[in-house]
Amino acid sequence: MRDPASFAGLIIREKDPENLEFPFSSLNSFVTPNEQFFIRSHFAVPKLNPRSWRLKIEGLVDRPCQIDYNDLLRLPSRSVTTTLECAGNSRIFLTPKVGGLQWGLGAVGNAEWTGVPLAAVLERAGVHAGTVEVVLQGGDAGEIKKEPQSPGKIHYARSLPLEKALRSEVILAYQMNGAQLPMSHGFPVRAVVPGWYGMASVKWLTRIVVTDRVFRGYFQTSDYAYWDQPEGLPIQLLPVAEVEVKAQIARPALHEVVRANSVYRMHGAAWAGESEVTKVEVSTNGGRMWKPAEFLGAASRYAWRLWEYTWHTPSRVGRYTVMARASDARGRVQPMHRDPHRGTYMISHVQPIEVEVQESAPPPPTDRYTI
Numbered sequence: 001m002r003d004p005a006s007f008a009g010l011i012i013r014e015k016d017p018e019n020l021e022f023p024f025s026s027l028n029s030f031v032t033p034n035e036q037f038f039i040r041s042h043f044a045v046p047k048l049n050p051r052s053w054r055l056k057i058e059g060l061v062d063r064p065c066q067i068d069y070n071d072l073l074r075l076p077s078r079s080v081t082t083t084l085e086c087a088g089n090s091r092i093f094l095t096p097k098v099g100g101l102q103w104g105l106g107a108v109g110n111a112e113w114t115g116v117p118l119a120a121v122l123e124r125a126g127v128h129a130g131t132v133e134v135v136l137q138g139g140d141a142g143e144i145k146k147e148p149q150s151p152g153k154i155h156y157a158r159s160l161p162l163e164k165a166l167r168s169e170v171i172l173a174y175q176m177n178g179a180q181l182p183m184s185h186g187f188p189v190r191a192v193v194p195g196w197y198g199m200a201s202v203k204w205l206t207r208i209v210v211t212d213r214v215f216r217g218y219f220q221t222s223d224y225a226y227w228d229q230p231e232g233l234p235i236q237l238l239p240v241a242e243v244e245v246k247a248q249i250a251r252p253a254l255h256e257v258v259r260a261n262s263v264y265r266m267h268g269a270a271w272a273g274e275s276e277v278t279k280v281e282v283s284t285n286g287g288r289m290w291k292p293a294e295f296l297g298a299a300s301r302y303a304w305r306l307w308e309y310t311w312h313t314p315s316r317v318g319r320y321t322v323m324a325r326a327s328d329a330r331g332r333v334q335p336m337h338r339d340p341h342r343g344t345y346m347i348s349h350v351q352p353i354e355v356e357v358q359e360s361a362p363p364p365p366t367d368r369y370t371i
Contacts, residue, residue: 010023010036010039013101013102013103014101017041017044017045017142018184020038021106022106022107023036024105024250025251027250027251027268027306030303030304031110031111033177034182037111037176038109039185040199041184042142042156042219043141043156044142050069053206054068054206055068055121055205055206055208056207057122057210058208059209059210060128060130060131060210061122061126061128061210063126065124069189073174075116076116078171080112080171080302081111082111082113082303083108083243083303083304084110084111084198084201085108085197086198087198087345088101088103089103089107090105090248090347091103091347092104094338105351107198108248112176113175113176113192114174115171115172115173116172117170118170118191122210125210131212132162132212132213133159133160133161133165133215134159134162134210134211135157135158136159136160136205136207137155137156137206137207137208138156138202138203138206139155139205140203140204141155148218154218157202158215158217158219158224158239159220159239169195170192172190173189173190173191173192185203186204186205187204189204189205190203190205195243195273196273197240199224199240225238226238226342226346227341227342228341229341235341243271243273244334245277245332246271247270247277247307247334247350248268248270249267249322249353250267252266252322252353253353257358257362258313258361259359260313260314260315260316260357260358260359260361261314263311266282267306270307270326271304272326272328275332276299276305276328277304277326277328278327278328278329279327280293280295280305280324281293281326282322282323283321283323283325284320286352287321287323290325293307293308293324294307294308294309295307296308307324314357318356319357320354320357322353323350323352323353324350325350335350336350337349
């Protein structure tokens with residue numbers, strides 16, 4: 001059992017509703033422990049009792065039904081290890097400052113989720129021909145005070161295209177890292193949508209609606225949307241969906257003091273949505289030169305890859321900028337500059353980390369990853 005003292009506390013980004021960030025500089029394992037996994041809440045945590053909880057499946061289905069908790073547990077299950085990243089992760093690095101929760105690097109985590117494929121539940125209900133999307137609604141609800149204001153309380157809801165909803169890795173999860181799903185992570189049941197930003201993995205799931213039209217809910221259009229210009233068409237708003245390729249540095253942390261003329265283990269994680277990370281490169285001179293990092297462990301689709309790089313620090317003291325960038329199996333390379341069409345979301349450009357190289361500095365941590 002890991003010493004509890006080795007866990008750094010979560011960083012408070014908002015107290016009510018609860019929004020807490022994983023201290024990314026403490027990254028030391030492939031799987032993020034439940035107590036360190038970031039928490040994203042839009043409204044207060046709903047009070048759901050597994051004995052009375054029901055999941056309603058309705059809309060364009062042959063057999064509208066309700067599934068209770070024990071019934072769901074009896075269905076064939078599967079486990080998926082996947083990285084969930086909040087679409088606003090790294091927002092603190094944007095200049096000028098933008099609205100929204102000011103996440104640093106830690107609105108991301110990797111966990112093993114166990115549950116029932118969404119496809120199995122949809123098959124039980126019988127999806128009609130002509131179905132376009134599947135809407136997932138959570139038990140959490142509240143009023144939107146900013147424009148456009150909501151007409152009273154609304155539930156958090158997001159939709160998936162039917163093709164994505166029927167993928168075997170999309171599950172209705174009731175366990176996280178082998179334990180009962182924690183309340184703050186969606187107990188009793190949440191959706192887990194591998195390869196997509198975390199807003200798609202609706203927590204406290206209570207309702208599924210099958211529809212023949214594109215869902216235009218608040219969290220699909222007014223929030224969690226970005227500008228895009230398909231070839232030959234005017235610019236339009238699209239809902240945030242697949243995670244982009246990205247590498248992050250855990251250590252050295254921003255403004256960390258590093259000893260001059262020494263050997264430092266730089267390390268971090270990289271992920272690529274529905275693809276696989278194939279390369280991570282590191283620069284220790286502000287992007288003028290890039291060198292390959294070493295992966296720790298094999299690639300696993302939907303999960304991040306841990307990496308490390310041995311940095312022979314400069315003998316000259318001063319401020320230095322280190323960077324990391326990832327490439328994936330599709331040929332995507334993490335961009336150096338921010339795409340302004342992304343608004344306050346999908347912050348995937350290379351993030352420079354400034355460090356201080358000094359003659360005297362505390363020794364860097366020597367812990368290895370737990371794979």
